[in-house]
Amino acid sequence: MGGSIASYPTGPRGNGSGNGSGALQSDGRQVIPDQPQPPSTPLLELRGVRASYGRIEVLHGVDLAVPAGSVVALLGPNGAGKTTTLSVCSGMMPPTAGGVYIAGRRVNGAKPDQLARAGVCTIPEGRGIFPNLTVRENLQMMTYAGVSLSHIEEAAFTRFPRLTDRRTQVAGTMSGGEQQMLAMARVLATDPALMLLDELSMGLAPLVVEELYGIVAQIASSGISILVVEQFARTVLGVADVAAIMLHGRVVKVGHPKALEKDLSAAYLGADGI
């Protein structure tokens, strides 16, 4: 199958299988790691990351780690900098300071396609599908990575049986939940090591959100690390291994999802002293 980050240590859920070698150097070239990373090396780590839109800095030193094989939920109110953080992780936005590390290697300045080849995939807010194409055509586009359509379809329909009957349906006419499933099926076709999800629950009914997070948990149990951003959804707390609260461009608290529930309410009520 397609790209992957590096031979990295087994996480709390995954067995790490299916992820071969090929990390990125700071100049973006793929390298075969010469030795395994120590078990504590996170799959993704941000250290003191700053980022700006023009001259306006919106990330003021973000520290965040996604251990291999785990689900990390990045939560915070509107405008906190969650999407910007994902943009930095996916190479869409260069950090102005600090470091982005993948499997221990600094990847500052790597382009989105280089990171994608290294196993970082993104589902942006708004789903990342082509609404005017059919389900099959959406999947067919992912054959660029060298995997056959029949293989991609088999994997997609096994994981998302609901999509099976919708093969020839125009994707934009499906329900929001089904569109998210298609978005996930598309990126899973690239055999990712790290999935970045922005507002998975946006505009969806609570039951659908629950179903989708059940799928996220299954994906994580197959060894894929997940960083998921949400503004409100508490459902993610039941699935995440670690939760982080972001306020005003900084991660202000990291901990067990259960332990952070109280702090979350404070964050949304505008109490910054958490």
Ligand SMILES: Nc1ncnc2c1ncn2[C@@H]1O[C@H](COP(=O)(O)OP(=O)(O)OP(=O)(O)O)[C@@H](O)[C@H]1O
């Ligand atoms: N393209 C842009 N140009 C200028 N400023 C931007 C741009 N995108 C975001 N910002 C600003 O950067 C800050 C962080 O925005 P970001 O979208 O990362 O927040 P967020 O936590 O994802 O919010 P939301 O929950 O509303 O999605 C905000 O003040 C926002 O206004």
Ligand SMILES: [Mg+2]
């Ligand atoms: Mg956002």
